[in-house]
Amino acid sequence: MPDPPTNRRDFLQHTSIAGAGLLVPAFALANPQQPSPKAKDAEDISPAEDLMREHGVLNRILLIYDDHLRMLAAKQTFDGSILVSAADVIRHFIEEYHEKLEEDFLFPRFRKAGKLVSLVDTLLAQHKAGRRLTAQIRELAALPTLKYVSDADKLADTLRAFLRMYRPHEAREDTVLFPAFRSIVSAHEYDALGDDFEKKEDELFGDDGFFKVVDQVAELEKKLGIYDLAQFTPK
Ligand SMILES: [Fe+2]
Numbered sequence: 001m002p003d004p005p006t007n008r009r010d011f012l013q014h015t016s017i018a019g020a021g022l023l024v025p026a027f028a029l030a031n032p033q034q035p036s037p038k039a040k041d042a043e044d045i046s047p048a049e050d051l052m053r054e055h056g057v058l059n060r061i062l063l064i065y066d067d068h069l070r071m072l073a074a075k076q077t078f079d080g081s082i083l084v085s086a087a088d089v090i091r092h093f094i095e096e097y098h099e100k101l102e103e104d105f106l107f108p109r110f111r112k113a114g115k116l117v118s119l120v121d122t123l124l125a126q127h128k129a130g131r132r133l134t135a136q137i138r139e140l141a142a143l144p145t146l147k148y149v150s151d152a153d154k155l156a157d158t159l160r161a162f163l164r165m166y167r168p169h170e171a172r173e174d175t176v177l178f179p180a181f182r183s184i185v186s187a188h189e190y191d192a193l194g195d196d197f198e199k200k201e202d203e204l205f206g207d208d209g210f211f212k213v214v215d216q217v218a219e220l221e222k223k224l225g226i227y228d229l230a231q232f233t234p235k
C-alpha cells in the first residue's frame with residue numbers, strides 16, 4: 001500500500017511509479033480454463049446491458065481521475081502508479097475492447113440504416129480524441145516526478161478534458177444510441193450479438209473477464225481510499 005497523500009507543499013516531488021504497468025499483464029494472465037459461478041450470468045446479458053456495465057467501469061475510472069484532480073489542485077503528493085494503472089484500464093478495456101465493439105458492431109449498423117449518423121460521427125471522433133488524451137495521461141503519470149509545474153498543470157488539463165468529454169459521451173450512448181440499437185436489428189441478431197460480445201470479452205480478458213477488471217479497479221480505489229461507498233453518504 002502506498003503512503004496516503006500528504007499536504008506537503010512540495011507536491012511536485014512525487015509520483016513514484018514503482019509497480020507501474022502491473023495491471024496490464026493481469027489481463028493477459030486471466031485463465032480461461034477456470035470455471036466460475038459468475039460465468040453463466042455473464043453469458044445471458046444483452047448487448048446494451050453489456051455495454052452499459054462497461055460504462056460503469058469507465059465511470060469508476062473517471063472517479064479515480066477526479067480524485068487525482070483533487071490532489072493536484074490541493075498540491076498533495078500521490079503515487080503516480082495508480083493513475084498509470086487506471087489509464088491502462090481505459091486503454092485496454094475501454095478503448096481496445098468496449099469502443100472497438102461500438103465501432104465494429106454498432107456504428108456500421110447505424111450508418112447502414114441511415115440513423116443517428118451525425119451522432120455516430122461525433123462519438124467516433126471522440127473515441128479518437130480519447131486515445132490521444134489517454135496517451136498523454138499515461139505519459140505524464142509515469143514521470144518519476146512531476147518536476148515542473150507545467151507538467152502538473154498539463155496533467156490536470158488533460159484529466160479535465162477527458163472527464164469533460166467522456167461524461168456526456170457515455171450518457172448519450174446510454175440514453176440515445178443503445179436504446180435505438182434495439183430497433184435497427186432483429187431480435188435474433190440482437191441476441192446473437194450479446195453472445196458475440198461475451199465471446200470477445202472472454203478471448204481478450206479470460207473467463208469472467210469483466211469481473212476481473214472490476215476487481216482491479218476496486219483495488220485502485222482501495223489504494224486511493226475511495227472504495228468505501230458509505231463514506232459518500234451525507235451525514
Ligand atoms: Fe463510445
Ligand SMILES: [Fe+2]
Pocket residue numbers: 051055098099102170173
Ligand atoms: Fe461507450
